[in-house]
Amino acid sequence: MTSTIVIYADPTDPVVLAAQHASVQTLHIDELIHFSSAQPWPEVFRMEIPASVKQAVHGAPIVSRLFSLDRTAMGAMLQQSGVDLRWLHIRLHPLLALGTSLVHDTGTRGVSRSLLPLNVQWFEIKRAMPAITTPEFAYSFGYESPDLSGLEEPMQKSVWSLFDWKQESQLSEEERRRHQFHVSAPKGVPIIFWFLGNEDTGLVFPRGSAEIDQDLLLQINAAARKAFCTELGEILLYTHSNTLRFQAYSPFLRSAASAPQMKARMGAWLATSPAPPGVTHAVV
Numbered sequence: 001m002t003s004t005i006v007i008y009a010d011p012t013d014p015v016v017l018a019a020q021h022a023s024v025q026t027l028h029i030d031e032l033i034h035f036s037s038a039q040p041w042p043e044v045f046r047m048e049i050p051a052s053v054k055q056a057v058h059g060a061p062i063v064s065r066l067f068s069l070d071r072t073a074m075g076a077m078l079q080q081s082g083v084d085l086r087w088l089h090i091r092l093h094p095l096l097a098l099g100t101s102l103v104h105d106t107g108t109r110g111v112s113r114s115l116l117p118l119n120v121q122w123f124e125i126k127r128a129m130p131a132i133t134t135p136e137f138a139y140s141f142g143y144e145s146p147d148l149s150g151l152e153e154p155m156q157k158s159v160w161s162l163f164d165w166k167q168e169s170q171l172s173e174e175e176r177r178r179h180q181f182h183v184s185a186p187k188g189v190p191i192i193f194w195f196l197g198n199e200d201t202g203l204v205f206p207r208g209s210a211e212i213d214q215d216l217l218l219q220i221n222a223a224a225r226k227a228f229c230t231e232l233g234e235i236l237l238y239t240h241s242n243t244l245r246f247q248a249y250s251p252f253l254r255s256a257a258s259a260p261q262m263k264a265r266m267g268a269w270l271a272t273s274p275a276p277p278g279v280t281h282a283v284v
Helices: 014-021 029-035 051-057 073-081 085-096 118-128 173-177 214-227 262-271
Strands: 005-008 025-028 036-038 045-047 061-065 101-103 137-139 154-156 181-184 189-196 200-204 232-240 243-250
Touching (some): 014 025, 025 029, 036 073, 051 085, 073 085, 118 214, 118 243, 189 214
């Protein structure tokens, strides 16, 4: 089997650093900029990927880390040309389809299942694991005032702010006034559960410690991998009164990166061609 290839945009991504440390193949999105150009309608955006890149990807398990094009030449070119970012993901799909499997489906924030807003995350995780506990929330449309009567200690949040639960720091003025999103403030001990497939997992306790049902963690692992089209990431959980509540999933692994030997563990996991055959390609 061809070895794993990691396609990425952020050179500080912990998964990318681990891949490079383990000599796993990587491909930065800017390596394709000379083969990409804006075009008149209806083509809009052209990407003529060279045979050498196709050969490197063909038959390989692919890990896509294209979560944002901030600070990339490709992102700047698309913005200057007035080309929507979704066109890049559309043109990349034939390349990604050459791999045997894909970890993290393609698409922008809100489209990719790895980059869903909180309320949609809770819907998807419940669909994958109906018995799981998720936060209570209220969501209002337009400039309507939300009904907070069903919430305990309601706090207003951005639907995109995954790990701010003590104090919200990412709420834009637009979200503060329009389409307001409120949740019950979490109780208990926060836990970050990270996973690399279903074999290498661990816990990070930001505050305190707690006894965790390991079988339940395995169930959450399986549900998250299915719901978010992923094989790696970290999940924020809260444990309170013998209940383990799912709070948020993130593919970025910023918190887990501080765990002992994490770079080596990520590198070893990537080097074993991690993505199972069941991980499929999602069309944007």
